Amino acid sequence: MSDQGHHRDxxxxxxxxxxxxxxxYGEPAGTPDRITVTSRYIERDGRPWIPITGEIHYSRLPRERWNEVLGHARAGGLNSVATYIFWSAHEPEPGRFDWTGNLDLRAFTELAAARGLDVVVRLGPWAHGESRNGGFPDWLLGRDLKPRSNDPAYLALVRPLYAQIAAQLRGLTHAEGGPVIGGQVDNELYDQPEHLRVLREIAEEAGLRVPIWTATGWGGAQVPDTLLPVYGAYxxxxxxxxxxxxxAFAPLHFRYSEIRDDLSVGADLREALDGIAAAATHLDxxxxxxxxxxxxxMHVAYHRRPLVSGEDVANLALAKIGSGSAWQGYYMYAGGTQRTGPHGTEQESQATGYPNDVPALSYDFHAPIGEHGQIRPHHHYLRRQHLWLREEGHxxxxxxxxxxxxxxxxEEPRWAVRSDGRSGYLxxxxxxxxxxxxxGQPGVQFTIRFADASxxxxxxxxxxxxxxxxxxxxxxALTPALELRSATAQVITRLADEDGEVVVLAATEGIPVEIVLGDGSIVGLPGPPGPDCLVQLAGVRLLVLDxxxxxxLYRLPIAGRDRLVLADAPVHAEAxxxxxxxxxPGVTVAxxxxxxxxxxxxxxxxxxxDEGLWRTWTLRAHHAGSVPVPVEFRQAAGPAPAPARGGPMRRLSAPTDYSGAAVVHVDVPDLEGADRALVRLEWTGDAGRAYVGDRFVSDQFWHGRVWDIEITPHxxxxxEHGVRLELLPWRRETGVWVDPSVRDVEDGxxxxxxxxVRVGRARLRAQGER
Structure with missing residues (x-):
């Protein structure tokens, strides 16, 4: 490559x-819809395929919410979901397994399939996932054995667990025509390759046979050749x-790079529990x-409470595509709530040997779909990428x-090209x-020289x-006879009606849209980018959105065919x-x-x-809308608790004494038949707990975002009681880390x-065809 001024060749x-x-790994020849793994990508039914996978924990969601969350995941462009199987939830006592209620793995998997989603099961036995003991049952840790090893006493307990999982998934694996395409063994185990190998063997002996077996590869993990290493980036x-x-590794994830590893993820556990500092793996x-x-x-801990924005999430994800990712997997895609077990809430804490205290209930993770079904901006930002991968992933x-x-x-320009030698993406x-x-970068221009043209x-x-x-x-290729040589806009998707295809592009604010055809001609836009910016070309139309x-923009199966939907509120398709x-209350849908x-x-x-391409409806949803609610301080905050440290790394510990907390009463008006209702609190302080009567329903370590408390189940x-808040005061000198953007908050x-916030639910059933 040469660099002349700002032009790059x-x-x-x-x-x-x-x-x-x-x-x-992979499936034998002749398998219907065969999945195989090459050195560079996954193939499905004979052509390259990019899985788009979002982590959703069935056991951390109410069962009645599964369908909605999976519907939004599919509407967000995912083609698969991954889920931890927490051993402690399923075998609370030795030999007594529970697969009922929101622990019904089989029902969750079948529902995912009905939503058009494949499933990757993260089998454990150790999961982490900010769960108590990493998901190990307490009774296991009382045994005379060495967990996460090939100790025969440990493996003798793993075998019945894996047998139970295999039984739950019988008939649902990909080879059996079901959705289960992959299994991960253990998690973040970096120095026991033979144990990882044995775990796969035990799962297969139990009857679980899937095309792709994985293990987490970060932290310089030693992954045996029988497992595909999968990576993370935060x-x-x-x-x-x-x-x-x-x-230290975070800035790298916003650049294009061949580095797959991240030595920051899980480093606290490696250091605290094993005293090991990992080294990066070589290029595979x-x-x-x-x-x-x-x-x-990103989750929060008591001592450190990051703010990760939707823009951070989307830009990092796109950087990984530019870096050659062949599988986009997100943790978390939908938040949830920590389980409560015989010892109380089952979150990671210093009390069970972790370096960190995390909230007792909330596992929101500021995910694209929040703990209570909130749809966040990055659900939309990522969907644009996913629709493109659905169209162009092969x-x-x-x-x-x-x-x-x-x-x-x-100051150095950051760029990447993915190319097949004749076409590609910059x-x-x-x-x-x-x-x-x-x-920003001034004077940007690139010349990309392909084998037969530039x-x-x-x-x-x-x-x-x-x-x-x-x-x-x-x-x-717009049509077999018409090429889009270049465009300073992003491809999203393409779809056809009786008048032919429409290719949808998205403009970027601050970047002029230039469309150049294969003959070098520049196509002018009929107006500014937007829903009515339609360019008519020979055999195809271009829709250039702002x-x-x-x-x-969504692409959803409605009334027997895929349709594009522009909506002011979260939508998904169901039946x-x-x-x-x-x-x-007011929503527009086109x-x-x-x-x-x-x-x-x-x-x-x-x-x-009728508005150009679109047919538009305005609807007024029943029982939707937000109203302010009165807040009454019934007890002023006392002095902040003295800072305490604990755990193997002597980090700040979450307070347990709330006797000096401010007590705040929130009087809640009638929910009026809302499908879901939240109390949304804007507050500052240190840590808060919410109660309905005597029931502990929510908590938050303040970190600069609103606190959503779901009250629908109550x-x-x-x-009768309203909502009672117990709020501990902020004290800067305690030393808790918060984002610089919120760091100047006053003490107290x-x-x-x-x-x-009343969330409505409207169901629109199509009548006839246009």
Missing amino acids: LRAVTPALPVRGHLP AEGFWEDEATEWP TLRPFATCELGGG RLAAMATQFGGGSADP FLTTYQPPKRPIA VTVPSAPIDVPAGHSLVWPLRY EASANR GDLVVQPET VWPAPDGFSAEGADLGPPR RDAVA VAVSSATL
Whole structure:
């Protein structure tokens, strides 16, 4: 590559053929919908395939919420979900297994399949997942054995667990026509490759046979060749020390790089429990780059409480695609609530030997789907990437990857190209989190030389503002006869109606949209990007959306066919219907190709309006909307508890004495038939607990975000008692780490607002076809 001024000239790499048949996983020839693993990507039914997997813990969600959460996951563009199987939940007493209620693994797996989602089971036996004893039952730790090893006494207890799991999943594996495509053994085990190998053997002996077996590869883990190493990448980490301003590996994840590992993840446990510092693994050229824990958000601990934004999540995920990822896996994709067992709540804590105290109940993780079903901005940001991967993943997975600007120098342009030698995508980023931002790039222009032609994009240099990650198509086939040579806009998806195909692109704010066809002609837009910006070309139309509209765009199966939906509120599809779950009464929904009409349950529906491609409806949802609620301080806060330290790393410990807490009463009005209701608290302080009557229902270590307390399951008790808050005061000198953006909060306790958020549910059933 040469660099003349701000113009970069590079030659696209033609990918080498992948190595096949060398890995001891995958399915034999002749298997329907066969899944195999090559050295560079996963294949499904004979072509490259990128799994898009989100972690959802069935045992941390109410069973009645599973369907909704899985529906939103599918609407978010996932094609699979992963889930921990917590041993402590399923075998609370030796020999007594429980698979009922929200522990019904089989029912969860079947429901995922009904939603069009594959399943990866994370079998344990040790899971971590911020769970008490890593998910080990307390009774196990009382035995004379060495866990997480090939100690025969330990394996004798693992075998019945795995046999139970295999029985639950009988008939549901991929080879049996079911959704279970993968299994992970143990978690974050970095120095016991023979034990990992044996765990797979035990699972298969029990009857669980899946095409892909994995083990976590971060921290320099020694993963045997019988397992595919999968990696993680987080923008932040609650597990860091309170003196750490930003984890050492975090900046790397916002650059394009061949490095798959992250030595920060799990480093506290390696150091505290085993006294081991890991070393990074070498580049693996025989197994594809697969991830299972791209941070979908971030949890908080008492001593360290990061803020990870939706922009952080989306930009990190896109950087991994630009770095060659062949499997996008998120942890968490949907938050949940810690279980309560015979010893109380089952969270990670210093009391059970961990370095960190985390909240007793909340496992929200600021995930794309929150602990109580809240839909966060990154659900929308990620969906744009997932729709693109759904459309282009088979091509992208097979493309070679090359990088530039992989250093820590914030002035160095950061770019990558994924190419098949004739076409591809140019990646460019100017994004790092606000705590350490990088500057925009002036005069950006690239020439990419393919074997038979060159593409210069854009046609004249442009300035790329700070805070953006871009993916521009290169020589993209619009029709067999028409090529999109380049575009300074991102491909999202494509869909057809009776008038032909529409290719959907998304503009980036601050970046002029330039569309260049294969003959070099530049196509003008009929107006600014938006839902009505439709470019008519020979045999195809281009819809160029603005960013706000792109973040409202869904692709959902409605009334027997895929349709594009623009919605002001979270939506998903269920049995061919469109389900809308708004927090405000008024919602606009536009559909293409549109049915003639909808009938509505749970909302009043206005008449349709034809607006360009779209047919638009305005609906007024029943029982939706937010109202302020009164807050009464019934006891002022006393002095903050004296700081205490504990655990193997002597970190700050969560207070247990709430006698000096401020006591606040929230009087909650009638929920009015809302599908879900939350009390949303804006407050400052240190730590808080919420009660309905005497029942402990929620907690939060304050970290700068609102505190959502779900009250739906407690309707009658809330009507009688309201919500009682116990809030400990903030004291800066305690030394708790919070994000710089909220660090200047005053000592004490303050409640600036409390709001009752009523979430409605409307179901729209299509009537006829347009």
